[in-house]
Amino acid sequence: MLIAAARLFDGHGHSIVPNPLIDIADGRIASVTQGNAPPSNSSSTVDLGDVTVMPGLIDIHQHLAFDASDDPVSHLADVDDGTLLLRMRAAALRALAGGITTIRDLGDRNYVSLTLRDWFRSGAEAGPEILAAGPPITTTGGHCWFLGGAADGEDGIREAVQAHASRGVDLIKIMATGGNLTPSLGPHESQYTAAELAAAVRAAHALHLPIAAHAHGGQGIADAMAAGVDSIEHCTFFTADGVDADPAVIAELGRRKAVVSVTAGTIPGGGPIHPAIAKRMAAIVSNHAALHRAGARIACGTDAGVGPGKPHDVLRYAVSNVLPTIGMSNAQALRANTSLAAEICGVGDRKGTIAVGKDADLIAVPGNPLEEITCIQQVLAVFVGGRRVGMGSQ
Numbered sequence: 438m439l440i441a442a443a444r445l446f447d448g449h450g451h452s453i454v455p456n457p458l459i460d461i462a463d464g465r466i467a468s469v470t471q472g473n474a475p476p477s478n479s480s481s482t483v484d485l486g487d488v489t490v491m492p493g494l495i496d497i498h499q500h501l502a503f504d505a506s507d508d509p510v511s512h513l514a515d516v517d518d519g520t521l522l523l524r525m526r527a528a529a530l531r532a533l534a535g536g537i538t539t540i541r542d543l544g545d546r547n548y549v550s551l552t553l554r555d556w557f558r559s560g561a562e563a564g565p566e567i568l569a570a571g572p573p574i575t576t577t578g579g580h581c582w583f584l585g586g587a588a589d590g591e592d593g594i595r596e597a598v599q600a601h602a603s604r605g606v607d608l609i610k611i612m613a614t615g616g617n618l619t620p621s622l623g624p625h626e627s628q629y630t631a632a633e634l635a636a637a638v639r640a641a642h643a644l645h646l647p648i649a650a651h652a653h654g655g656q657g658i659a660d661a662m663a664a665g666v667d668s669i670e671h672c673t674f675f676t677a678d679g680v681d682a683d684p685a686v687i688a689e690l691g692r693r694k695a696v697v698s699v700t701a702g703t704i705p706g707g708g709p710i711h712p713a714i715a716k717r718m719a720a721i722v723s724n725h726a727a728l729h730r731a732g733a734r735i736a737c738g739t740d741a742g743v744g745p746g747k748p749h750d751v752l753r754y755a756v757s758n759v760l761p762t763i764g765m766s767n768a769q770a771l772r773a774n775t776s777l778a779a780e781i782c783g784v785g786d787r788k789g790t791i792a793v794g795k796d797a798d799l800i801a802v803p804g805n806p807l808e809e810i811t812c813i814q815q816v817l818a819v820f821v822g823g824r825r826v827g828m829g830s831q
C-alpha cells in the first residue's frame with residue numbers, strides 16, 4: 438500500500454517534508470520518498486490529500502479499566518472481568534480513533550489489560566499496541582489497593598514483582614505515594630521507604646522490566662529518583678495543602694535526564710478537574726516548566742479513565758494545550774508523545790517515528806501542526822500496523 442499526502446512530520450525532526458509517499462508492506466514502513474501521488478486507479482494507493490501525516494500518538498499513562506466517569510472506582514467494582522474486558526476494548530478503540538496507536542496502561546485489575554493486549558496483538562482486530570503493567574504494586578490499604586496489587590516490605594515487593602513478571606507484564610507500576618483516588622493516604626505521603634523502592638527497582642530490572650513510580654509528594658519523588666525508577670508519574674510535589682518543590686530535586690531530575698510523565702489533558706466540555714489538582718495547577722505547571730528547562734525528559738501521561746474530563750482519547754488535547762504551556766516548542770511537544778514516548782515505553786525500535794522498518798502506525802491531521810499544534814485535535818485518519826481504522830475522530 439502506498440500512502441500519499443501533502444505533508445509529513447516524521448516524529449523526530451524539526452520540519453515538514455512536502456509530498457511524502459509512504460510505502461507500506463507487511464504492516465511496516467518499507468520506504469519514505471517524495472513525489473506526486475500516482476494516478477489512483479489502484480486500490481493500493483491512498484491519497485490523503487491536504488493533510489499532515491505523522492506518527493500515531495503514544496499515551497504513556499492510561500487506565501483502560503477506569504471508565505472516565507465521576508465514579509470510576511465504584512463502576513469498576515460493579516463489573517466482572519468479562520464485562521470489564523469489553524469496556525476496556527471500547528476504551529482502547531476510542532483511543533485509537535483519537536490518534537493513539539500505543540497505550541501504556543499503568544494499572545488494571547486481574548491483569549485484564551494483558552488479555553486485551555494479546556487480543557489486539559493476535560491481529561484478530563485492529564487495535565492500539567498496549568503495554569501493560571497489570572495491577573499496580575501498592576501497600577495494603579494504600580493507593581488503588583482495590584486493584585489487587587498490595588505488597589508490603591522488601592520481600593513482599595520482590596514477590597509481587599516476580600508474580601507480575603510471570604504473568605507477562607510489560608513493565609511494573611509502583612505507588613510510591615498516596616493519590617487522589619484513594620482516601621486512605623494523602624498524595625503527599627510516602628507509602629514505601631527509599632529502601633523498599635530500591636528493592637522494587639532491583640527486582641524489576643533483574644527481570645528486564647522497566648518500572649514506573651506514581652509519586653506526588655516531594656519525598657516520594659526524591660526516593661523514587663534515588664531508587665532509579667524508569668519514569669516518575671505525576672511528579673506534582675504535593676504537600677498537604679499545596680505544592681512545594683525542592684529546587685535541588687528538580688535540578689537532579691534534570692541532570693539525570695529523568696523521565697517525567699506529566700499528567701495533563703482534559704477534553705473540551707468534559708467537566709471540572711479534580712479540586713485537589715485544580716487549586717495546585719499553576720504551581721504544578723510552573724514546576725514542570727522548571728523540569729523541562731532543567732533537562733528532564735517529559736511526555737504526557739493523561740491518566741485517562743480517572744475522571745469525566747479524561748476519556749481515553751484525551752491525549753491530543755494534552756499534547757496541544759498543555760505541553761506548550763511548560764515551554765515546549767510545537768516540535769518538542771509533537772516529539773514528546775511520538776518518538777520520545779516510544780523510547781520511554783521501550784518500543785523506540787518499532788514505534789514513534791516514520792522511518793523505514795518501523796510499524797506503520799500513522800495519523801493524518803489537517804494543516805501544519807508545527808505551525809499550529811492544535812491541528813492534532815482533529816484526527817482525520819488512523820493507520821495501525823498499516824491497517825486503516827474507522828474514519829478518525831473529529
Ligand SMILES: [Zn+2]
Nearest residue numbers: 498500543740
Ligand atoms: Zn494513574
